[in-house]
Amino acid sequence: MPAMLDDPDAPTIYRTSGAAPFPDPQDAQPFLPVDVYPRQVTLRDRVTVATIVPFSSRHQVPPSLLSYLSDQLNKEIEMGDTYPMIETMPMEKFGSYWFQNFGAVMLLGNIESADEVTEGKNWATQCLGSFYIKPNxxxxxxxxxxxxxxxxxxxxxxxxxxxxxxxxxDWAPRLGYTYSVFNLVYETNVASCRIWDALGFKRIGRVKGAGNLKSYPGQLVDAIVYGRDLGPESTDTVSEERFDKIAFYLRYGKYPAGADRAEKSRLRSAATHYKLLENDKLMLKDKEVISDPQKQYEIARNVHVHQHGGINKTTATIAEKYHWVRIKETVSLVIRNCTECKELGKAP
Incomplete structure (x- = not known):
């Protein structure tokens, strides 16, 4: 799920604007802010526990893990559909590129410190993913x-x-950033687009014919430019994971693995507003809660194709039966992708 457009051979850019303190380019192993520490999460099955571990330098990452992540990135590059690069990247280059400012790795299990991430692991079964953060x-x-x-x-x-x-x-603003830009997300990368749409990113631009992708020979694919303010979310935002945790709590009468004291309190409060039917449908009052972004999109598309109404009309129709965060944004995406609306000049 790439969201980048930068040159792997370019010199490292350090943050020098915004709030102090600023990173020290001479420090090979800089300290992280005290509120950026390993984060325990639960996968979609609500059972498997993993930890997203932050690293301030490639020197903290075991070489075998760097090698595994490098191989994974190279596979993605070779597939030719998500990252813009053509040439693969040797491990030495990958480490200095991916972890040059800040990187994180998602690993199975409960991990309290980056010091616990050591050699001798089968990363193919232990490593779930990784991401970096750097100035745009x-x-x-x-x-x-x-x-x-x-x-x-x-x-x-x-x-x-x-x-x-x-x-x-959560972490980017703690590292001193105030706004996020994803320069190049190919519109054919539907999974990534759905995630960023669901997490409140705005489509602030479109690059026509940006990608000569392997799966689309003979045509150039457009790319979306995403932008989003960083900081506290609005009080009405409930994530897909949050809905699933509420359903888990109502179904089993116990907290999901990894829930802290604050989350347990929120779940007890939510239980007074939601109910779970026998068919495992989560309901908020008389509306079915839809947590899966793909199902949200399918519902919006099915409602829209019946009448090809505008954003407000389609949103109102959906809201009579269903509930999820930012229904209007899902509807807007459906209408933008509607061939008939494009032909009639009705797409936003």
């Missing part, structure tokens, strides 16, 4: 960041990308 621009605009994401082979469609995206939104 130099100098006076270096408080605006960019990121790149990598989900490993064994854990596709298990919610790993979404969990890393949520963690990115």
């Amino acid at each position: 621009y130099p100098g006076r605009s270096s408080h605006i960041c960019n990121a790149g994401f990598l989900v490993t082979d064994a854990v596709r469609n298990k919610g790993v990308g979404r969990l890393m995206g949520e963690t990115y939104l």
Whole structure:
């Protein structure tokens, strides 16, 4: 799920604008902010526990793990559909590129410190994904960041990308960034687009014919430019993971693995507003809660094709029966992708 556009051979850009303190380019192993520490998460099955571990330098990462992640990125590059690079990257180059400012790795199990990530592991079974954070621009605009994401082979469609995206939104402002830009997300990369749409990113631009991709010979694919303010989310935002945790709590009468005291309190409070039917449908009052972004999109598309109504009409129709966060944004995406609406000039 790439979201980047930068030159792997370019010199490292350090954040020099925004709030102090700033990174020291001379420090080979800089300290992380005290509120950026390993984050325990639960996968979509609500049972498997993993930890997203932050690293301030490639020197903290075991060489065998760097080698595994390098191989995973090279496979993605060779597939030719998500990253813009053509040439693969040797491990030495990968380490200095991916972890030059800040990187994180998602590993199975409960990990309390980066010091616990050592050699002797089978990373093909232990490593679920990785992402980096770095300035998108130099100098006076270096408080605006960019990121790149990598989900490993064994854990596709298990919610790993979404969990890393949520963690990115939590950690990036703690690292001093105030706004995020993803320069190049090919519109054919539907999984990535759905994640960023669901996490509140705005489509701030489109690059026509940006990608000569392997799976689309003879045509150039457009790319989306995403942007989002960083900082506290609005109070009405409930993530896909949050809905699933509420359902788990109502179904089993116990907290999901990895829940802390604050989350347990939120779940007890939510239980007074939601109910779980016998067919495992989560309901908020008389509306079915839809947590899966793909199902949200399918519902919106099915409602829209019946009448090809505009954003407000389609949103109102959906809201009579269903509930999820940002229904209107899902509808807007459906209408933008509607061939008939494009032909009639009705697409937003």
